[in-house]
Amino acid sequence: MSRRIPWTTWLVAAILGFLVFIHLALLAPGVDAGLHLYGSFLLTKGLLPYTHLWNNKPFLIYVIGLAGFIVRGNPFLGARFLELAVLGLDCWLLAGIVRAFGRPRPAWYISVFLVLYLLSWDQGFLTETFVLPLTLWYARAFARKSARTVWIGGAALVLACLLKQNGAVIIAGIAFLDIITADAPDRKALGYVGIFLAGMALTALLLWSLGIGREFLDQVFIYNSESAARPGPGRWLRVQLMQNSFLAYHGVSLLLVLNAWMAWIALRALARWVAGRGRAQGGPDESGARQWPDRMQTACAAIYLAAYPLVYLSGKTYAHYFLFLLLPTTLILGDLVIKYRLARMAMLAALAWAVNANIGAIPQNRAVSKDMNGIAERIKSTTSDTTPIVLAGFGNQYLYILSDRLCSTRFLVPLQENAGYSKEYRNTLDTEMQGHPPACIVLIKNNYRGLDPGNYYTKLITERLNDYRLDTENGSFALFCSKVPLESTSKVP
Numbered sequence: 369m370s371r372r373i374p375w376t377t378w379l380v381a382a383i384l385g386f387l388v389f390i391h392l393a394l395l396a397p398g399v400d401a402g403l404h405l406y407g408s409f410l411l412t413k414g415l416l417p418y419t420h421l422w423n424n425k426p427f428l429i430y431v432i433g434l435a436g437f438i439v440r441g442n443p444f445l446g447a448r449f450l451e452l453a454v455l456g457l458d459c460w461l462l463a464g465i466v467r468a469f470g471r472p473r474p475a476w477y478i479s480v481f482l483v484l485y486l487l488s489w490d491q492g493f494l495t496e497t498f499v500l501p502l503t504l505w506y507a508r509a510f511a512r513k514s515a516r517t518v519w520i521g522g523a524a525l526v527l528a529c530l531l532k533q534n535g536a537v538i539i540a541g542i543a544f545l546d547i548i549t550a551d552a553p554d555r556k557a558l559g560y561v562g563i564f565l566a567g568m569a570l571t572a573l574l575l576w577s578l579g580i581g582r583e584f585l586d587q588v589f590i591y592n593s594e595s596a597a598r599p600g601p602g603r604w605l606r607v608q609l610m611q612n613s614f615l616a617y618h619g620v621s622l623l624l625v626l627n628a629w630m631a632w633i634a635l636r637a638l639a640r641w642v643a644g645r646g647r648a649q650g651g652p653d654e655s656g657a658r659q660w661p662d663r664m665q666t667a668c669a670a671i672y673l674a675a676y677p678l679v680y681l682s683g684k685t686y687a688h689y690f691l692f693l694l695l696p697t698t699l700i701l702g703d704l705v706i707k708y709r710l711a712r713m714a715m716l717a718a719l720a721w722a723v724n725a726n727i728g729a730i731p732q733n734r735a736v737s738k739d740m741n742g743i744a745e746r747i748k749s750t751t752s753d754t755t756p757i758v759l760a761g762f763g764n765q766y767l768y769i770l771s772d773r774l775c776s777t778r779f780l781v782p783l784q785e786n787a788g789y790s791k792e793y794r795n796t797l798d799t800e801m802q803g804h805p806p807a808c809i810v811l812i813k814n815n816y817r818g819l820d821p822g823n824y825y826t827k828l829i830t831e832r833l834n835d836y837r838l839d840t841e842n843g844s845f846a847l848f849c850s851k852v853p854l855e856s857t858s859k860v861p
Contacts, residue, residue: 374473374475376473376475376476376479377475379475379479380459380475380478380479380482383479383482383483383486383719384455384456384459384482386486386723386726387452387455387482387485387486388452390486390726390727390730391448391451391452391492392445392448393730393733393734394491394492394726394729394730394733395442395444395445395448395733395734395737396733396734396736396737396740396764396766397444397491397493397765397766398490398491398763399762399763399765399781400425400493400494400495401444401447401491401492401493401494401766402763402764402765402766403421403423403425403765403780403781404425404429404430404433404493404494404495405433405436405443405444405447405493405765405766405769406421406765406766406768406769406775406780407421407423407427407429407430407433408430408431408432408433408434408436408437408443409437409443409768409769410430410774411430411431411434412434412437413774415774416578416579416580417430417580418580418583418584418587418778419579419580419583419778420774420778421778421780422587422778422779422780422783423587423780424587424588424591424592425495425531425532425588426495426529426530426531426532426533426584426588427530427575427584428498428527428530428531429495429498429531432450432498433447433493435447435450436448436449436450442770443769444493444766444769447493448492448493451492451493451497454497454498454500454501455485457501458481458485458500458501458504459478459481459482461501461504461505461507461508462474462477462478462481462504462695462698463477463478464508464511464512465504465507465508465511465695465699466699466702468508468511468512469511469664469699471664471699471702471703471706472706473706476702476705476706477698477699477702477705479705479715480698480701480702480705480715481694481698481702483715483718483719483722484690484694484697484698484701485691485694486719486722486723486726487615487687487690487718487721487722488614488687488688488689488690488691488694489687489688489691490686490687490688491729491733494688494691495531495532495535496532496535496688496689496691496692497688497691498531499528499531499532499535499536499691499692500691500694500695502524502527502528502531502535502539503524503528503538503539503542503692503695504695505520505524506520506521506524506539506542506543507538507542507695509521510542510545510546517546518546518556518559518560518563519563521539521542521543521546521560521563522559522560522562522563522564522567523563523567524536524539525539525540525543525560525563525564525567526563526564526567526568526571527567529568530571533588533589533592534678534679534681534692535692537674537675537678537679537692538671538675538692538693538695538696541670541671541674541675542671543560545667545670545671547560595783595790598681598682598683599683603683604677604680604683607683607685608621608623608624608680608685609624611685612685613685613686613687614685614686614687614689614690615687616685621685623690626697627673627676629700630668630669630672630673630696630700631669631673633665633666633668633669633700634666634669634670634673637665637666637669664699665699665700665703668695668696668697668699668700669696669700671696672693672696672697672700675692675693675696676693679692679693701715735843735844736764736844739842739843739844739845740764740766740767740770740844740845741770742840742842743767743771743810743840743842743845743847744767744770744771745771746839746840746847747767747771747773747808747810747847748771748772748773750807750808750839750849751773751807751808751849752807753772753773755773755806755807756773756774756775756776756804756806756807757771757773757774757775757776757806757807757808757809757810758775758776758777758801758806758808758809758810758829759775759780759809759810759812760809760810760811760812760826760829761781761782761811761812762781762782762812763812764812764844764845765780765781767810767845768780775806776800776801776804776805776806777796777797777800777801777804778796778800779793779796779797779800779825782823782825782826783825789823789824789825794824797824797825797828798828801828801832805832805850806832806850807849807850808836808839808847808848808849808850809829809832809833809836809847809848810845810846810847810848811845811846811848812844812845813841813843813844813845813846833848835850835851835852836848836849836850836851837849837851
């Protein structure tokens with residue numbers, strides 16, 4: 369007689385099926401995803417980010433994005449296939465972690481992980497998307513007490529930092545736990561530090577050999593430290609408590625409940641340790657029942673609480689930031705889902721809400737995608753492939769790729785941070801726009817984010833519109849073409 373397939377397996381399969389559907393249904397990238405793919409687009413043309421694209425993200429995401437260009441004409445579709453493959457890898461790694469910690473029924477934990485992913489993925493192709501498998505890869509090695517844990521952890525630290533500056537917060541927490549519980553902590557710490565420094569040194573050597581080392585430091589580190597706004601402790605706390613935008617109602621987020629639960633686990637374990645009842649226990653008590661919280665829960669709660677302020681350091685509460693915290697959250701909530709029926713019902717309710725929210729995004733995304741393709745075809749039919757264009761404002765930078773045109777300037781989006789346009793940046797923007805005038809300027813209709821009249825970028829674009837005529841418009845975009853034919857040899861800087 370054939371063995372019956374557990375219904376939790378069907379649940380995982382159903383969620384994965386929906387994730388495949390929604391990835392392939394949403395084919396108009398968001399702001400960050402569009403910038404990432406533009407960086408990859410530059411690489412396909414033999415050009416380099418930082419000199420041809422201003423962006424305050426490390427470079428590894430541009431290298432990853434090259435895989436999408438296997439699909440000719442629509443590389444974002446190729447990027448979607450890559451994301452789905454990575455998601456499948458995430459599930460496999462998570463199952464290994466759950467088994468290594470002695471937890472039953474990994475399918476429940478995978479279900480929790482996928483629901484949380486659906487809630488926070490922000491339509492994908494983000495740096496956080498690719499930090500996740502690095503975190504899970506290292507956590508699996510740590511949980512299994514692999515002989516290669518230090519090598520894997522060191523490599524994961526390097527790669528995560530090359531995806532996003534704070535990308536290694538969970539990895540660093542696991543590494544710290546590995547060091548303090550080691551028989552020879554000094555030796556293990558030296559191993560992690562040595563691998564990390566070697567990786568960073570090789571990265572610096574590569575960047576300087578390519579001639580983009582200075583630009584990389586300026587955009588990725590110096591700009592963020594000098595120009596990006598950082599709220600003070602009081603303002604930061606107020607945002608987290610009353611002005612959160614993730615899983616929130618009128619600014620009050622469900623993360624408050626999760627954070628309180630994590631704090632309770634950590635404080636309870638600390639109280640037991642102080643009371644002399646042993647370090648965070650995981651074995652059975654005198655009655656034979658498992659003591660709680662156990663080591664895994666205590667470690668997850670401690671790492672989560674330490675990482676949370678670093679994840680939300682900017683004071684912004686974008687949904688995709690939570691992807692960094694998915695591993696400890698999944699392991700904690702997975703235990704609750706297995707133990708309590710109410711937790712299972714809450715998970716299914718969250719799944720229903722996530723499915724509805726993602727389906728609700730399809731009509732607008734498809735309309736924008738259709739309009740973007742129409743404008744791209746018009747640009748290709750009216751301009752030379754060597755003349756640059758400009759898309760003014762935030763979002764829809766994928767238009768450059770669809771039209772196979774480069775931007776007149778490295779500043780694809782307006783800088784919004786404090787003193788974003790320094791004198792040097794203004795001179796660069798002026799020089800690039802004057803030396804490489806765009807054949808077309810595209811405005812995003814009904815979306816003027818970033819087009820504040822006080823912004824230097826906006827002022828420059830507005831002044832130039834006097835030399836352009838409206839050529840085409842649709843529901844999403846207005847295309848303006850130059851009144852004077854431009855030299856077809858005009859190229860981006």
